[in-house]
Amino acid sequence: MPGTKEFYDTIRDTVFKGHISQSQVDGIEAILKAAADAGVTDQRKVAYMLGTVYHECAGTMQPITEFGKGKGHPYGEKFKMGGGPGHRIPYTTPDQLYYGRGFVQLTWYENYDAMSKHLHLDLLNHPELALQPDIAANIMIEGMTKGMFTGVGLGKYFDATHADWINARRIINGNDHDVLIAGYAKHFYKGLTGIDA
Numbered sequence: 001m002p003g004t005k006e007f008y009d010t011i012r013d014t015v016f017k018g019h020i021s022q023s024q025v026d027g028i029e030a031i032l033k034a035a036a037d038a039g040v041t042d043q044r045k046v047a048y049m050l051g052t053v054y055h056e057c058a059g060t061m062q063p064i065t066e067f068g069k070g071k072g073h074p075y076g077e078k079f080k081m082g083g084g085p086g087h088r089i090p091y092t093t094p095d096q097l098y099y100g101r102g103f104v105q106l107t108w109y110e111n112y113d114a115m116s117k118h119l120h121l122d123l124l125n126h127p128e129l130a131l132q133p134d135i136a137a138n139i140m141i142e143g144m145t146k147g148m149f150t151g152v153g154l155g156k157y158f159d160a161t162h163a164d165w166i167n168a169r170r171i172i173n174g175n176d177h178d179v180l181i182a183g184y185a186k187h188f189y190k191g192l193t194g195i196d197a
Contacts, residue, residue, distance in 0.1 A: 006191070008025070008191070050185065070097055076099050079091070096124065101128070112130075
């Protein structure tokens, strides 16, 4: 479902402070298409995903590579889970590092492996695939709707009786910038529906 003129007029003035580039539109359209293709009809969930991407990708609405490529973090070295709960062991193949990539910064060997199996893509050997907008959108949608990132999905925070815009951040990263992202998401929701959240 492509964004309407009213949608872009609303988010241009609120989220994007008066100007939205073609690159930003392209990223938004990739997300809207992937959400529609995945059967995500609750516009609160779509809006929350858009708000998350706006934050995670510094407003570009394009998949990005984590700044520093994991330097100084365990996932910036060749380690995966093994040797008991909470332990990591070195790996030699594939010859890749699994730092954050995409719309929501897919990170860690195990998450690339799980998403590879789920989407039937070889993200372990080709982690750069997570930077393609259509694939990045599918990773985000599957992870956020099915709880693949932190064990909780959007359905916990948006259902028929309530919307918890602030705590929905727990789907991605605890309560990090939760109020800020909730604000972005509400602007996207207003653009999608014409209704204040």
